[in-house]
Amino acid sequence: MISEKTIERLSQYRHFLREFLKENVDHVSSSTLAERCHGQSAQVRRDLMEMGYRGKSTRGYDVEDLLAAIGSYLDRPGGEKVALCGIGNLGRALLTYFQGSLSNLQVVAAFDRDPHKTGRVIHGCRCFDIEMVEKVIAEQGIQVAVIAVPGPDAQRVADRLFAAGIKGLLNFAPTPVRVPPKTYVEHMDMTMALEKVSFFTRQLAPARGAPK
Amino acid sequence: MISEKTIERLSQYRHFLREFLKENVDHVSSSTLAERCHGQSAQVRRDLMEMGYRGKSTRGYDVEDLLAAIGSYLDRPGGEKVALCGIGNLGRALLTYFQGSLSNLQVVAAFDRDPHKTGRVIHGCRCFDIEMVEKVIAEQGIQVAVIAVPGPDAQRVADRLFAAGIKGLLNFAPTPVRVPPKTYVEHMDMTMALEKVSFFTRQLAPARGAPK
DNA sequence: AGGATACTGTGAAAACATTCACAATCATCA
């Protein structure tokens, strides 16, 4: 099984390959790509090897071809339909963000329990009452969801989502959620992220006047 | 040097310890804590060992005492002042979020280049024009910043922040930024996160009718 | 008091991830 780290880097390589494409660069070497990503060239080569890609040697990788290869490896053919639960401050920001970026991911349905927030169409995404969640997910065959409801509601909403057939979840609530086996969950904890930054900042740059 | 993973988990342990405290649980064993975190008890013990904590044996860890120990290890004494750049959809959501959660982190200044967004005070945080960034950061001695400006502006804003004396950065822009040595940056890439969920969802739960 | 119990702390093993280092490859050019 391929490692999470490799998948993250492939997504990152794609980002930079798109930039290279815009700059009309048609070939990149592993070292050029590594430089942009702040990594090692051997890492780049090994990652591509992991996904079974073989570049034409001596000229580096063909940007367009490699982009296509990463795409066909990472992306669900036909696009990944995503459900969003919680249309509050964060939920609305996420909607704007994901609908704006042209990508393989498309938020096709959003859910909230507040009737003021449902019934509309935001950025091409229909907003439903949370009570519709099972029906809409089944009808559309949605497999991936995002949770942006308050912490205390997160587990309950997650349970409903998995019961409805969701297989993968991106959770923004501060509470980690328990999920059934054979499903995948990613927890984006911004407090943790900022605490980490705060901690390592102190490690690297101790207070003014501190020793060594 | 302590590992990032360990710091992340310590932050997570803290979350659950607070819950235990609310439930009037006064002692937890490494295995109870591990269970909540979906991890191994040996991992918990080793993490606490890493930060130099010794529990009283046989009854597990004293919840209050351990919370205090994690706090004094992770948190900057007196609180960490944070600057936020970009008061758009995401920036405002983040402001609400961080100011709402009682924690050691406090967003004390926000910056934007749009004059409609500056001059106000949002959730106790003053909003300045980006041109004031050097002055405010120096005056307040801010060391940690969050970037929530559009991708194409991220590098420029980051450069200014580091020039102004910032040592740690949490970057929400989709473009990774280059930073000076002896500083720390964490890149929260939500597209990458969702792509990862999409990918592993397919690995674990292949399309209906797919083989095996 | 002494033995049973439940837990920690940690060395050592295992698993995993990264980096090194070099033979193999192929465009290019004299």
Next chain:
DNA sequence: TGATGATTGTGAATGTTTTCACAGTATCCT
């Protein structure tokens, strides 16, 4: 055409993180 040089693909080495497994220790119970 054949030597040159840049670049890949990958086995092996190294480094890091997690897990195992158990000796040691404090508490509880009889």
